[in-house]
Amino acid sequence: MTPPIKRDKPWLMRTYSGHSSAKASNELYRTNLSKGQTGLSVAFDLPTQTGYDADHPLARGEVGKVGVPICNIGDMAALFDQIPLGQMNTSMTINAPAAWLLALYVAVAERQGATPAQLQGTTQNDILKEYLSRGTYIFPPQPSVRLITDIIAYTVKHIPKWNPTNICSYHLQEAGATPTQELAYALSTAIAILDAVRDSGQIGAEGFEQVVGRISFFVNAGIRFIEETCKMRAFGEMWDELAAQRYGAESEEMRRFRYGVQVNSLGLTEAQPENNVQRIVLEMLGVTLSKKARARALQLPAWNEALGLPRPWDQQWALRMQQVLAFETDLLEYGDIFDGSPVIAAKVKALVDGATQEMARVQEQGGMVPAIESGYVKRQLVTSHTERMRAIERGDLKIVGLNCYRETEESPLTGGVDSGIMKVDPRAEREQIERLNAFRAQRNATEVKAALANLAETARSGANIMPASILCAHSGVTTGEWSQILRDIFGEYRAPTGIDIPANDDSRGARAVAIRTQVAQTGEELGRPLRLLIGKPGLDGHSNGAEQIAVKGRDVGFEIVYEGIRLTPEQIAKAALEEGVHLIGLSVLSGSHVEMVEDVFNQLDQVGLKGLPVVIGGIIPESDAALLKERGIAAVYTPKDIDMNGIMVDILNLIRKNHDLPPVAAI
Amino acid sequence: MTRTALPEPAALASAVSARDRLALAQALNLLDDRRPPARQCAAAFLDALPAEKQESGGHLIGITGPPGAGKSSLTASLIQVWRRRGLNVAILAVDPSSPISGGALLGDRLRMHASGADREVFIRSLACRGEFGGLSAEVWPMSLAMLAAFDIVLVETVGVGQKEIDVSKMTDTTCFVAQPASGDSIQFLKAGIMEIPHVIVVNKEDIGMAARKTLSELKTTLGRRTDADGWQAPALSASAALGSGIEALADALDSHRQWLLARGQFTARRRRCQAEWLVKHLREEFGRHGINRLGGETVLFVELANAPRRSPIAAYEDLRARILPHS
Numbered sequence: 001m002t003p004p005i006k007r008d009k010p011w012l013m014r015t016y017s018g019h020s021s022a023k024a025s026n027e028l029y030r031t032n033l034s035k036g037q038t039g040l041s042v043a044f045d046l047p048t049q050t051g052y053d054a055d056h057p058l059a060r061g062e063v064g065k066v067g068v069p070i071c072n073i074g075d076m077a078a079l080f081d082q083i084p085l086g087q088m089n090t091s092m093t094i095n096a097p098a099a100w101l102l103a104l105y106v107a108v109a110e111r112q113g114a115t116p117a118q119l120q121g122t123t124q125n126d127i128l129k130e131y132l133s134r135g136t137y138i139f140p141p142q143p144s145v146r147l148i149t150d151i152i153a154y155t156v157k158h159i160p161k162w163n164p165t166n167i168c169s170y171h172l173q174e175a176g177a178t179p180t181q182e183l184a185y186a187l188s189t190a191i192a193i194l195d196a197v198r199d200s201g202q203i204g205a206e207g208f209e210q211v212v213g214r215i216s217f218f219v220n221a222g223i224r225f226i227e228e229t230c231k232m233r234a235f236g237e238m239w240d241e242l243a244a245q246r247y248g249a250e251s252e253e254m255r256r257f258r259y260g261v262q263v264n265s266l267g268l269t270e271a272q273p274e275n276n277v278q279r280i281v282l283e284m285l286g287v288t289l290s291k292k293a294r295a296r297a298l299q300l301p302a303w304n305e306a307l308g309l310p311r312p313w314d315q316q317w318a319l320r321m322q323q324v325l326a327f328e329t330d331l332l333e334y335g336d337i338f339d340g341s342p343v344i345a346a347k348v349k350a351l352v353d354g355a356t357q358e359m360a361r362v363q364e365q366g367g368m369v370p371a372i373e374s375g376y377v378k379r380q381l382v383t384s385h386t387e388r389m390r391a392i393e394r395g396d397l398k399i400v401g402l403n404c405y406r407e408t409e410e411s412p413l414t415g416g417v418d419s420g421i422m423k424v425d426p427r428a429e430r431e432q433i434e435r436l437n438a439f440r441a442q443r444n445a446t447e448v449k450a451a452l453a454n455l456a457e458t459a460r461s462g463a464n465i466m467p468a469s470i471l472c473a474h475s476g477v478t479t480g481e482w483s484q485i486l487r488d489i490f491g492e493y494r495a496p497t498g499i500d501i502p503a504n505d506d507s508r509g510a511r512a513v514a515i516r517t518q519v520a521q522t523g524e525e526l527g528r529p530l531r532l533l534i535g536k537p538g539l540d541g542h543s544n545g546a547e548q549i550a551v552k553g554r555d556v557g558f559e560i561v562y563e564g565i566r567l568t569p570e571q572i573a574k575a576a577l578e579e580g581v582h583l584i585g586l587s588v589l590s591g592s593h594v595e596m597v598e599d600v601f602n603q604l605d606q607v608g609l610k611g612l613p614v615v616i617g618g619i620i621p622e623s624d625a626a627l628l629k630e631r632g633i634a635a636v637y638t639p640k641d642i643d644m645n646g647i648m649v650d651i652l653n654l655i656r657k658n659h660d661l662p663p664v665a666a667i
Numbered sequence: 668m669t670r671t672a673l674p675e676p677a678a679l680a681s682a683v684s685a686r687d688r689l690a691l692a693q694a695l696n697l698l699d700d701r702r703p704p705a706r707q708c709a710a711a712f713l714d715a716l717p718a719e720k721q722e723s724g725g726h727l728i729g730i731t732g733p734p735g736a737g738k739s740s741l742t743a744s745l746i747q748v749w750r751r752r753g754l755n756v757a758i759l760a761v762d763p764s765s766p767i768s769g770g771a772l773l774g775d776r777l778r779m780h781a782s783g784a785d786r787e788v789f790i791r792s793l794a795c796r797g798e799f800g801g802l803s804a805e806v807w808p809m810s811l812a813m814l815a816a817f818d819i820v821l822v823e824t825v826g827v828g829q830k831e832i833d834v835s836k837m838t839d840t841t842c843f844v845a846q847p848a849s850g851d852s853i854q855f856l857k858a859g860i861m862e863i864p865h866v867i868v869v870n871k872e873d874i875g876m877a878a879r880k881t882l883s884e885l886k887t888t889l890g891r892r893t894d895a896d897g898w899q900a901p902a903l904s905a906s907a908a909l910g911s912g913i914e915a916l917a918d919a920l921d922s923h924r925q926w927l928l929a930r931g932q933f934t935a936r937r938r939r940c941q942a943e944w945l946v947k948h949l950r951e952e953f954g955r956h957g958i959n960r961l962g963g964e965t966v967l968f969v970e971l972a973n974a975p976r977r978s979p980i981a982a983y984e985d986l987r988a989r990i991l992p993h994s
């Protein structure tokens with residue numbers, strides 16, 4: 001008999017999920033666990049992520065859509081009903097209100113009879129990348145860094161197995177970052193945060209190695225999987241050096257680069273969506289092949305990523321991809337298969353060198369926080385993403401099914417009553433509000449008031465925010481109340497948009513020049529330069545599309561008004577009026593497009609701008625596109641519309657039509 | 668014919684004076700419209716605005732300074748102070764446009780976002796279309812329209828050095844925002860390349876040393892100097908980030924207005940603004956040569972100071988006609 005082959009333990013397999021309500025999500029989690037998933041990864045809805053209760057006006061249309069709504073300890077308890085938190089490993093994608101959600105988690109665990117010391121999991125808690133990509137920031141950078149710091153200091157002392165922060169380069173790649181930029185900005189963020197923890201004085205010098213050891217990362221893996229493998233090795237090397245040199249971490253264990261991964265989604269297409277399956281599998285290789293740089297935890301998107309939210313079956317398919325790799329292939333039987341390869345070593349070195357240089361540039365500006373505040377980092381990301389988009393448009397960056405090999409049979413996957421995506425129960429919002437009201441009615445108002453006063457006092461004094469937050473959790477405070485106290489004290493923030501970048505070379509290309517001439521010409525015919533308002537209504541933080549349209553619009557000669565993410569329909573109508581724009585372009589990817597369009601039209605009516613052309617782009621299922629057009633939307637664009645010049649010509653012609661001018665000839 | 672039919676000037680003027688926001692937006696569009704019939708309509712509109720507001724109403728403030736000094740952020744903070752004082756505010760934000768595409772990203776609005784959905788605040792951005800020395804020719808006529816409806820009208824432009832701070836000649840009060848640790852403005856002031864603004868503020872005092880140092884250098888440079896009218900410019904320190912020094916800044920701006928009023932110079936200065944606009948515009952179109960045909964700058968300014976009030980557009984067309992050879 002041959003002895004059994006020794007295999008490495010596989011990584012933690014997760015599925016990022018949550019929707020509708022705590023109860024529905026709990027059922028989903030329990031099913032997923034029974035399918036062999038080994039950890040939980042909670043997706044919260046946008047109101048929760050931005051610190052609003054379900055009944056806040058800004059929450060309209062977003063409750064329970066892209067994640068689970070958690071308004072208070074009642075919701076949190078329902079979310080983990082029959083899931084023993086003392087034994088679970090839970091990752092929570094939560095940032096600005098991370099301290100609050102962790103407090104709720106601790107409180108529920110305590111009610112279940114578990115001690116904080118038993119708890120294992122992760123709070124994403126990297127608010128800096130929220131300003132650059134993810135968009136669910138609330139407070140200005142300084143108080144945000146303080147919140148991150150407080151969670152780290154608290155967990156190191158009281159919840160030692162918790163990963164208090166997941167420094168994210170994942171989202172930077174999704175916003176267009178190159179591998180070098182991912183390395184540089186994630187590590188610069190780590191420096192900003194570790195420096196802040198050190199300077200806060202909450203942890204003595206003896207305990208600091210412990211802090212370094214608790215820092216973990218959340219990384220992306222794109223389709224160029226060889227380069228991605230090298231990036232992961234580069235991360236490991238650079239982190240090891242940083243931990244040792246800057247923070248004096250001596251033990252190798254504490255210097256290890258620990259990371260989780262979600263593979264790239266930006267490159268997943270709406271066109272021929274079945275091809276996404278091979279993309280996801282290849283992307284997974286980049287973070288698993290090299291044993292030395294293998295991910296600790298992995299979550300994969302689904303084949304229908306660019307269509308809408310995945311259904312349980314779609315997520316199951318993604319989970320099975322991981323299981324096939326881990327359990328059927330021989331991957332886990334070998335040591336590192338890249339050690340000693342000169343090709344790999346050279347690539348790693350090139351990445352390390354590039355990232356080191358960029359990190360030096362960030363340090364010259366005073367570090368990551370000032371470089372974010374000045375807009376520098378965001379401009380670098382928008383520049384990279386613009387280059388990527390132009391390369392796709394030109395056809396230099398090939399994406400099968402999108403800009404080459406486009407002929408296709410009809411897909412059997414996208415048929416069916418649900419068109420191949422998950423539809424969130426439209427009653428979710430109302431029911432959540434009802435639950436919230438019931439919860440408010442039964443709690444002890446005096447206790448709530450005292451807990452909030454204590455929170456305010458703590459926020460002002462600079463003491464650690466966690467104990468006061470846990471007290472709030474037990475007392476029945478809501479997500480909106482917790483956040484509002486801090487909003488009042490810390491203030492709110494709007495991040496730089498990064499679109500103020502120099503014109504790209506393509507804007508000197510023949511087609512762009514021809515469009516520009518027509519734009520200027522129409523401007524003369526109408527008496528003044530043409531103006532577009534690019535608006536992002538609601539809580540949706542997906543800014544890539546809006547940014548790209550804004551930059552492109554500027555490059556072909558439009559005057560662009562773009563005020564960044566999270567505007568109310570009222571603010572959008574106000575800006576359209578004050579700025580005298582010729583057309584409004586909305587961008588909505590979070591699924592709240594129907595409600596948003598309705599509200600924007602109402603507001604436009606109110607200010608007297610009925611009839612102003614409005615177009616929309618984003619993740620808009622075909623059936624909804626028809627509905628929106630019925631309501632008066634002039635054009636709908638989705639990810640498959642990569643001809644940005646073509647979109648500009650459309651917009652120009654819509655403006656002309658609105659002024660009874662004939663369309664320009666095809667450009 | 669296009670569907671943008673021209674508005675009826677008198678009706679538009681009375682709607683604007685009644686603070687109708689849609690009317691003001693339409694008026695600004697009209698003032699931006701370069702087609703000849705629109706110019707005529709715009710002239711008639713401006714003429715129909717109530718004279719009192721144009722000559723002595725409200726407060727027209729210019730805020731200028733180097734790129735990134737925090738002009739928009741300070742404006743956002745000032746708006747809050749003014750709103751608390753019960754004043755309503757209109758802003759004209761002039762942004763540079765892209766030299767390549769002619770397109771523009773109008774970014775100041777974002778930094779002024781603090782105004783949210785407040786209907787007593789009105790912000791219009793303008794691309795400075797590479798002409799009129801960093802200013803936009805529309806600024807003056809648009810300021811007039813805004814003055815008819817708002818208590819405070821503030822114009823933001825980018826600039827250091829005289830040509831760039833020409834905005835100061837077309838406002839009642841000019842505020843220069845200095846960037847800490849940048850010696851440029853101080854050098855320009857010292858060398859007399861830049862006229863002294865009415866209020867100087869060093870922003871970003873939250874960063875500490877560098878801001879304090881710049882402030883003390885500025886104070887030394889200014890010494891006891893006064894402008895041509897005898898006003899002595901205060902040098903202040905503030906932080907838009909912390910919201911510190913903003914009340915004092917608002918007070919300083921208002922002191923200059925009070926000072927002009929007390930000395931009976933307010934209306935004269937407003938008239939002078941229009942004269943400056945006319946002369947600058949003529950210089951752009953015809954050069955010095957054109958101005959000389961009208962008797963030279965000094966003579967022209969005297970003439971304009973005594974001329975009856977009329978819309979800048981009509982006044983300009985008259986002057987233009989006098990320069991152009993009759994055919």
Ligand code: B12
Pocket residue numbers: 043044045046066067093132133134135136170171174175265266267268269304305306307308309310534539540541542543544545546548549584585586587588589590591592615616617618619637638639640641642643644647
């Ligand atoms: C990149 C990405 C992100 C990035 C966003 C980075 C950024 N700053 O934009 C990150 C990683 C941060 C992110 C986060 C989240 N995401 Co996401 N994300 C995507 C992804 C992969 C690509 C979107 C994108 O940027 N594409 C590139 C741009 C250029 O394309 P585009 O926006 O579609 O624009 C094109 C057209 O649509 C059109 N267009 C768009 N807007 C406009 C406007 C005008 C005026 C015009 C004319 C045209 C136009 O023109 C563009 C050119 O082709 C999509 C899935 C996919 N592949 O599409 C999911 C997706 C949009 N995300 C989704 C979700 C749920 C989230 C989260 C809410 C998850 C969570 N629960 O926390 C978070 C939170 C984000 C937030 N704050 O709102 C869902 C939305 C589900 C739905 N609608 O039902 C999607 C569809 C994925 C999925 N299937 O689950 N995401």
Ligand SMILES: Nc1nc2c(ncn2[C@@H]2O[C@H](COP(=O)(O)OP(=O)(O)OP(=O)(O)O)[C@@H](O)[C@H]2O)c(=O)[nH]1
Pocket residue numbers: 373374375733734735736737738739740741775778825870871872873874905906907908909
């Ligand atoms: N530390 C600090 N930063 C500030 C302050 N005010 C503004 N800033 C920052 O300075 C940068 C520029 O601010 P803006 O208000 O856009 O400056 P601006 O002068 O209007 O800039 P332009 O219109 O582009 O010339 C932003 O990154 C602001 O966050 C302040 O008081 N303190």
Ligand SMILES: [Mg+2]
Pocket residue numbers: 738739740774775778823
């Ligand atoms: Mg500005």
